[in-house]
Amino acid sequence: MKFTARLMDIDKNGVLMHRSDARTVGVLEGDRVRLLNVVLGESATAIVDTTTTMLEKGCVGIFHRTNARLQLKDGTGVEVREAERLASLDLIRKKLDGARLSKDEVLAIVKDTVDDNLSSMEMATYIAASYIHGMDMDEVEHLTRAMVDTGERIQFVTHPIVDKHSIGGVPGNKITLIVVPVIAAAGLRIPKTSSRAITGAGGTADLMEVLAPVEFSAGEVKRMTEKVGGVIVWGGATNIAPADDKFIMVEYPFRIDARGQMLASVMAKKFAVGADVVVIDIPVGRNTKVIDVQEGRKLARQFMELGERLGIRVECALTYGESLVGHAIGPNLEVQEALQVLEGAGKPTSLLQKSMAIAGIALEMSGKAAQGQGYSVAEEILRSGKALEKLRQIIEIQGGNPRITSAEVTPGQHRFVVNAPLSGYVVDLNNRALITIARAAGAPHDRGAGIYIHAKKGSRVNQGEPIFTIYADRNWRLQNAVEVGRQLMPVLVEGMLLDRVPSTHWV
Amino acid sequence: MKFTARLMDIDKNGVLMHRSDARTVGVLEGDRVRLLNVVLGESATAIVDTTTTMLEKGCVGIFHRTNARLQLKDGTGVEVREAERLASLDLIRKKLDGARLSKDEVLAIVKDTVDDNLSSMEMATYIAASYIHGMDMDEVEHLTRAMVDTGERIQFVTHPIVDKHSIGGVPGNKITLIVVPVIAAAGLRIPKTSSRAITGAGGTADLMEVLAPVEFSAGEVKRMTEKVGGVIVWGGATNIAPADDKFIMVEYPFRIDARGQMLASVMAKKFAVGADVVVIDIPVGRNTKVIDVQEGRKLARQFMELGERLGIRVECALTYGESLVGHAIGPNLEVQEALQVLEGAGKPTSLLQKSMAIAGIALEMSGKAAQGQGYSVAEEILRSGKALEKLRQIIEIQGGNPRITSAEVTPGQHRFVVNAPLSGYVVDLNNRALITIARAAGAPHDRGAGIYIHAKKGSRVNQGEPIFTIYADRNWRLQNAVEVGRQLMPVLVEGMLLDRVPSTHWV
Secondary structure, three states, rough: OEEEEEEOOOOOOOOOHHHHHHHOOOOOOOOOEEEEEEEOEEEEEEEEEEEEOOOOEEEEEEEEHHHHHHOOOOOOOOOOOOOOOHHHEEEEEHHHHOOOHHHHHHHHHHHHHOOOOOOHHHHHHHHHHHHHOOOOOHHHHHHHHHHHHHHOOOOOOOOOOEEEEEEEOOOOOOHHHHHHHHHHHHOEHHHHHHHHOOOOOOOOOHHHHHOOOOOOHHHHHHHHHHHEEEEEEEEOOOOHHHHHHHHHHHHHHHOOOOOHHHHHHHHHHHHHHHOOOEEEEEEOOOOEOOHHHHHHHHHHHHHHHHHHHOOEEEEEEHHHHHHOOOEEEEEHHHHHHHHHHHHHOOOOOOHHHHHHHHHHHHHHOOOEEEEEEEHHHHHHHHOOOOHHHHHHHHHHOHHHHHHOOOOHHHOEEEEEEOOOOOHHHHHOOOOOHHHHHHOOOOOOOOOOOOOEEEEOOOEEOOOOOOOEEEEOHHHHHHHHHHHHHHHHHHHEEEOHHHHHHOOOHHH | EEEEEEEEEEOOOEEEEHHHHHHHHHHOOOOOEEEEOOOOOEEEEHHHHHHHHOOOOOEEEEEEEHHHHHHHOOOOEEEEOOOOOOOOHHHHHHHHOOOOHHHHHHHHHHHHOOOOOOOHHHHHHEEEEEEEOOHHHHHHHHHHHHHHHHOOHHHHHHOOOEEEEEEOOOOOOOOOHHHHHHHHHHOEEEEEEOOOOOOOOOOOOHHHHHHHHHHHHHHHHHHHHHHOEEEEEEHHHHOOOOHHHHHHHHHHHOOOOOOOHHHHHHHHHHHHHHOOOOEEEEOOOOOOOOOOHHHHHHHHHHHHHHHHOOOOOOEEEEOOOOOOOEEEEEEHHHHHHHHHHOOOOOOOHHHOOOOOOHHHHHHHHOOOOOOOOOOHHHHHHHHHHHHHHHHHHHHHHOOOOOOOOHHOOOOOOOOEEEEEOOOOOEEEEEEHHHHHHHOOOOOOOOOOOOOEEOOOOOOOEOOOEEEEEEOOOOOOHHHHHHHHHHHHHOOEEEEEEEEOOOOHHHO
């Protein structure tokens, strides 16, 4: 049927039809129609939204991304027909009913995800079904390959290519800023793509952005890595495994952390950059994604099996996830702490040791250190100043200021110190609560926002000594964070909850 | 934070923000923000969509339904903050992980569904989780009551109130047009709410709309039923159990037919109109929702148990679902066939017998017929002309023409006859294919569109005799339907597929 096109200023795929027009065409809200620009011969498929008030009959509202293909002008004619049923819907239905999907079937779903053919509602059904029924390793491999095949890939001439990944869940994990330059300074190549924070107070990409731009195409990542040995960029801009970002958006409201999805997501990104050797950091502890060592070992075996299927050598490090890495949470604070280590501060120990351990494994796997010698080789690279020098090169090639020092990366000017209400040992620090407070203070967007923990778990504090400081770039944010902190009470000193303490300690 | 409101002409809840503004506020796409019209003191919560191109920074696009609450004027100030996490999300997450939900938990989800607080993506996750993990009868009861409590209810003074329902899956099931007037003519009250076709060629509401308007409020349904004993209206307009329509939209792309959801959906509507006695028609057969008698009995027991919990007496009739009811599919054709039965045609037998059987059960349950006498009492009401007279009253009170006769309700003028390619028995008719063809011809929107089956399953046909006729109101629709029919070949004569036949039979 012929309609009049009304261009709509919405940056999505989709069309809006009057409900009675939709019925005339034979479709309901949520159905797909095929649209045809008869003049140019361009066509597109889009999901129908209906209205009875926003559009007169005979007109069809066409959203921005749909018209990018159709090239219609406002007010011109457009042919609208019921579209054929999307095959992916039947495949998702199969998964809902507990079936295993074949390689081609998974690819079809991932392709329709990347091409915006599936609505978020339809993707959500796929994710929920995959989460509940799980995926076997065949299916995880199919998903990994499908994610790689529907995005950009980098092919390096020289090998080995090294990569690292932390599955997350522990706050303050700024080790990438140290590990990548150590590995690159050893003469290896490490094209590290990282994520921005979704539920955290700062992803590695957010941290690196304090020092340099992080948005680059896959081609730029390749060129920069070939030049200086490594980069630290935001994966979202590279178009590597773009399906992953879309799946993550759907998982986000429910904090779904489906194991198969996670394996595929991590390994697709490694596979797409041509990694030969990958070290995976699996923090273990309550309040992280992996609560005990048994589960950690199981996950490690799955990563290794998937790596083997993809021709990637994988080693996993189960790391201590009960307490934050270092003392700082939030972009500037974390970057400052990492720079201090690179500059030779020799502490904090947790950050230093974890970084050296992870880098060391990669050095051993790539033949840059003998078995058992990786840690000390990494330490030597750090001590020599070569790692700092390498980070400066990376900052420079990404367009940042290579002469920056830790002293110049300062936290926000608005501060609130929380003191110990009594003398004793810090017996618990709630990671999740610390992150929530840091976010309330403005992290990761406000780079100066965050928390510095003076007394970590196990430390002795005297009454009135600072336990932690909240930083913010804006005062109202600080007040917010203090209010959130008052409710969450993230610190336990000798069994005495802070919320039993007169509130004057908080004002 | 303060933004400038830009009203957007989209009939939805939601706001559009520049991506960097969203990050400043601390939210991502899919998160919720709290909006405040500081001048009027009005506030609303809405899900954030982000853009980098469609909106300048500092402005926030506010969709129609969100602004219905906020009452902002274009260009005025609006305060935007991160909203508190919606409790329903954690409940849906619980269901994802296989937990049973309590009464209050189910109610919270249903309430947020009806109030448009959940996105379609979030609803889809709930539906998928409920489908895969299933619901026990407690949870089904909670869902039923929650659906009732979040919509309109009708309370009649005089009882009993009778109701009927067919769970669907068999085409041409126009029995409601006969059953309702028979029951009402017996002096009972039957406030029948029906659905429109979603995947079918005509729901009961689509059929009734051929005869009279079907969109009425719950109050009007009550008044009309009290006056003439019965109505046949579209449930969607009554605001009875409005959550159901929203769930159905989510199930629709995947043709999900979750058992618990279906039980709740049917019984909520009966409970909300105050039904005391309900007859449920369960068609059994391949290509219907219930494939064998065992499954039918199990479903019947579930309906009865749920009824008992709600204080409703339920009986179920397992009916023959292998072949269509009567000969006609599509609004006018079906209405014509039903009117012919009411006018005394005495056939088609399948339609007549099924209608009398279902009506008879209701009459026995309500004490209007002795046990075992319901069928013949119903037949007597039909034969006496009282049922036709009652339908005329119902048509009149709903605003239609009460003098209409079957001869005036004619199918579309564009016709295509499919003849038998050889002599033999019709050994199979594919219900699903017939419906698809009827929809391609324009049903249910085009009232004259549909299919008339001359030779049902088991009939003997001679070569060249008509097997079925496709009708359409518009010629291009007819051509479409013929093309679809050519691909689907819905009829099998003596093991010979029609698609083996030279295509001249189709042109």
